[in-house]
Amino acid sequence: MALVKPKTDAVIVGMGWTGAIMAKELTDAGLRVVALERGPDRDTQPDFSYPRVADELEGSVHRKFLQSLSKETVTARHGLRDSAVPYRQIGSFKPGTGVGGAGTHWSGCHFRALPEDFTLRSSLQQRYGKKFIPELMTIADFPVGYEELEPHFDHFEYVCGTSGKAGVIQGAKVSGGNPFEGSRSREFPLGPTRNYLGAEMFYKAAREMGYSPYPIPASNASAPYVNPYGCQMGPCNFCGFCSDYGCINYSKATPNISILPILRLRKEFELRADSQVLRVNLDAARTRATGVSYLDAQGREIEQPADLVLLCAFSLYNVHLMLLSGVGPAYDPVADTGTVGRNYSYQNLNRVNLFFDESVQANGFIGIGGGGAVFDDLNGKQLDNAKAGFVGGGVIWARQPGAGPVRGITTAPGVPAWGSAWKQGVKDAFRHSFYFEVQGACMSYRDHYLDLDPTYRDAFGRPLLRMTFDWNDNEIRASQFLVGKALEMAKVLNPKAVSGDAKKAGEHYNITRYQSTHTCGGAIMGANPKTSALNRYLQSWDVPNVFAPGANAFPQNNGYNPTGMVGALTYWAAKAIREQYLKSPGALVHV
Amino acid sequence: MNDDESATSPSRRELIKKLSLIPLSAAAVAGCAQQADNPAAYTPTFFSAAEWAFLNSACDRLIPPDAIGPSAAQAGVPEFIDRHMQTPYAAGDIWYMQGPFVEAAPQFGYQGRLPLRDILRVGIKAFDAHCQRTLSGKTFAQLDHAQQETLLKAAEAGALKLEQISAKEFFGQLLAETRMGYFSDPKHGGNKHMAAWKMIGYPGARADYADWVEVRDRPYPLPPVDLSGKRG
Numbered sequence: 001m002a003l004v005k006p007k008t009d010a011v012i013v014g015m016g017w018t019g020a021i022m023a024k025e026l027t028d029a030g031l032r033v034v035a036l037e038r039g040p041d042r043d044t045q046p047d048f049s050y051p052r053v054a055d056e057l058e059g060s061v062h063r064k065f066l067q068s069l070s071k072e073t074v075t076a077r078h079g080l081r082d083s084a085v086p087y088r089q090i091g092s093f094k095p096g097t098g099v100g101g102a103g104t105h106w107s108g109c110h111f112r113a114l115p116e117d118f119t120l121r122s123s124l125q126q127r128y129g130k131k132f133i134p135e136l137m138t139i140a141d142f143p144v145g146y147e148e149l150e151p152h153f154d155h156f157e158y159v160c161g162t163s164g165k166a167g168v169i170q171g172a173k174v175s176g177g178n179p180f181e182g183s184r185s186r187e188f189p190l191g192p193t194r195n196y197l198g199a200e201m202f203y204k205a206a207r208e209m210g211y212s213p214y215p216i217p218a219s220n221a222s223a224p225y226v227n228p229y230g231c232q233m234g235p236c237n238f239c240g241f242c243s244d245y246g247c248i249n250y251s252k253a254t255p256n257i258s259i260l261p262i263l264r265l266r267k268e269f270e271l272r273a274d275s276q277v278l279r280v281n282l283d284a285a286r287t288r289a290t291g292v293s294y295l296d297a298q299g300r301e302i303e304q305p306a307d308l309v310l311l312c313a314f315s316l317y318n319v320h321l322m323l324l325s326g327v328g329p330a331y332d333p334v335a336d337t338g339t340v341g342r343n344y345s346y347q348n349l350n351r352v353n354l355f356f357d358e359s360v361q362a363n364g365f366i367g368i369g370g371g372g373a374v375f376d377d378l379n380g381k382q383l384d385n386a387k388a389g390f391v392g393g394g395v396i397w398a399r400q401p402g403a404g405p406v407r408g409i410t411t412a413p414g415v416p417a418w419g420s421a422w423k424q425g426v427k428d429a430f431r432h433s434f435y436f437e438v439q440g441a442c443m444s445y446r447d448h449y450l451d452l453d454p455t456y457r458d459a460f461g462r463p464l465l466r467m468t469f470d471w472n473d474n475e476i477r478a479s480q481f482l483v484g485k486a487l488e489m490a491k492v493l494n495p496k497a498v499s500g501d502a503k504k505a506g507e508h509y510n511i512t513r514y515q516s517t518h519t520c521g522g523a524i525m526g527a528n529p530k531t532s533a534l535n536r537y538l539q540s541w542d543v544p545n546v547f548a549p550g551a552n553a554f555p556q557n558n559g560y561n562p563t564g565m566v567g568a569l570t571y572w573a574a575k576a577i578r579e580q581y582l583k584s585p586g587a588l589v590h591v
Numbered sequence: 592m593n594d595d596e597s598a599t600s601p602s603r604r605e606l607i608k609k610l611s612l613i614p615l616s617a618a619a620v621a622g623c624a625q626q627a628d629n630p631a632a633y634t635p636t637f638f639s640a641a642e643w644a645f646l647n648s649a650c651d652r653l654i655p656p657d658a659i660g661p662s663a664a665q666a667g668v669p670e671f672i673d674r675h676m677q678t679p680y681a682a683g684d685i686w687y688m689q690g691p692f693v694e695a696a697p698q699f700g701y702q703g704r705l706p707l708r709d710i711l712r713v714g715i716k717a718f719d720a721h722c723q724r725t726l727s728g729k730t731f732a733q734l735d736h737a738q739q740e741t742l743l744k745a746a747e748a749g750a751l752k753l754e755q756i757s758a759k760e761f762f763g764q765l766l767a768e769t770r771m772g773y774f775s776d777p778k779h780g781g782n783k784h785m786a787a788w789k790m791i792g793y794p795g796a797r798a799d800y801a802d803w804v805e806v807r808d809r810p811y812p813l814p815p816v817d818l819s820g821k822r823g
Contacts, residue, residue, distance in 0.1 A: 051818050054796035057775040061680070068685040076699060085695040085702055088687040194804045239798035248798065363811055365793055366800040405774035405793055417747070418653040418766060419740075423660055423790070430791040431810070456689065512700040 367402020
């Protein structure tokens, strides 16, 4: 018999970015909030402190800041007719765990979506006609627009002390920023981060090719900063332990340093770490959540009743909890019915490596997670999709989050994997190479989705989430097109050698290779309750006292990193809860 | 910018100074630092004598002795692997280890039931058995370098067939462990004297490059520092 805790106003599942934002906004509104985090409590001191953090074996092999797959994972398959097998070792994507979630080990790239990203389907139809979008491509417009989210993009950037350069402020172009971006209400809170060699070379090559490069908006502080909550950040020292690691310097914006310092002082806020939520409990009619059940650190099952349930887990696990609990009908791709699990999408990431002689000091060990250079000339409406031959664009960038030798040294083409020639190859490459990347959009399709696996179970006895995903021709063509452009840029710089990994025709999704943690969709927001799990306020259509902020809400993925959009959407949803839902609890959208 | 220690920030310099006291004082008391730095002095506790012989030979083919830098054995890689096999990681701590275990396309990764430590142990045994069966009773360690390299190449290419385990899978894990031991912080047992870091010019655990981001005209000047604060 489960122990039953006293009822609370709101229970939050997961204490990453979305959980911390929701906890802040709801305690601001006077609600009592209980936050349940499956992993341990963590903070800069002592968990991310120097020198212990600077240990590649612990961070990038033992993966001490990531989720252990021994307890929860997903299964994966390429198509509807295949049997899925478990994602047994971390590869393609890296969910976090513990207080701060993936927000502790992210890199810091902090983009806004383009205005046209919100209207993808209708914009394409308008530009190229209704037949342009393939029949099984299930891309959709977001049920919210750029202008509505602008104040929230802005606020989240100020919470994160994002370093960057605006390209458009209040409708007027500003030089040095992205000329194609949506209009900003004001400049970034901090100026751009400094350029390492790879970024400097990127500017040179991009300008020579006629592109419009600008600094990647980076939530890695370029200068000391105090955010609107009074939380302090120190300037990034380019330590090179960023992606995969917690920040030693209070320089990378994280839930831990940017929001939790004030939350921890609030008596309305109670954080219970090491609390594994098992399911959302529903009433008999399955139209109202009564709270959640979780395992505490001792393994006791605890019931936490609440008026409001906020699913703030990593995108995949939000979908998992909804499927396990029956928050909305499960999607069936054959019958084309149901909503939860629909429109799973990913990110089309590709890399081009440039190798130079020893006179070129690229120093890849110097690293900053988000800082670098990027352009949007082949993204959004800048790209003529009919001419390019695929739907969705992408960005090309130079990034250098920090490379130590345990994380792997990419060697020039022709270097073997071992022996003296390998030794010479790593010695030649380590300080004298850098890379550009293509981060392409990923469309959603009728047969790319999430459901419950019929065979495999997690450590708590629940069916694992099953991912059905593969590369479609559209994404392969995009990869080839964009990598081709990146290779043209590389040529401008006259490197000794170049390698690129454009996807080949017929290539299948390889879950063993790290590509991106940008797993999107599965519980998408939309205007139609038949084809979306959430309404425009990230509220479940079926169980209105459940909200599920996260990248799970994206109907498809664009060419950007999702965190900026996820943060903005969460503030947007929190505003709707505070200003509308609390006055009249119930569905916020009626169709 | 001076090409010396003052290139790091004052606070970091202080920290490094403080940290460097720890190993020095420990060495003064026990005199054991030298022994710990000598790869030959290590006695394995995970691997048997036969497995240890295989490991030392195989690692030194993967990262051989030459003028470029130390070999795997010179750098203490076998010690690293012996110690690494006794961590929760090698026992499958962060891998999903529940069945059923079925074969799948290589894009889905290793789907077997063995955790890392058993992949190595079973693999070494099977590899040696193969050598003894096909090469006049000799173990891998007893073969000459050219023979050893030929066998490792066959394993890498998936051409070698072993009982009980995929030679390709075993080879992949052995190579990964060897590289990892070569380049990890010396506290884990390999990378003795930070020699592998020096070979490639990695400054190790310095983790502070604010003053070198925009320097283009000369190589980064400082030697490596390890997690214990020692300088290479």
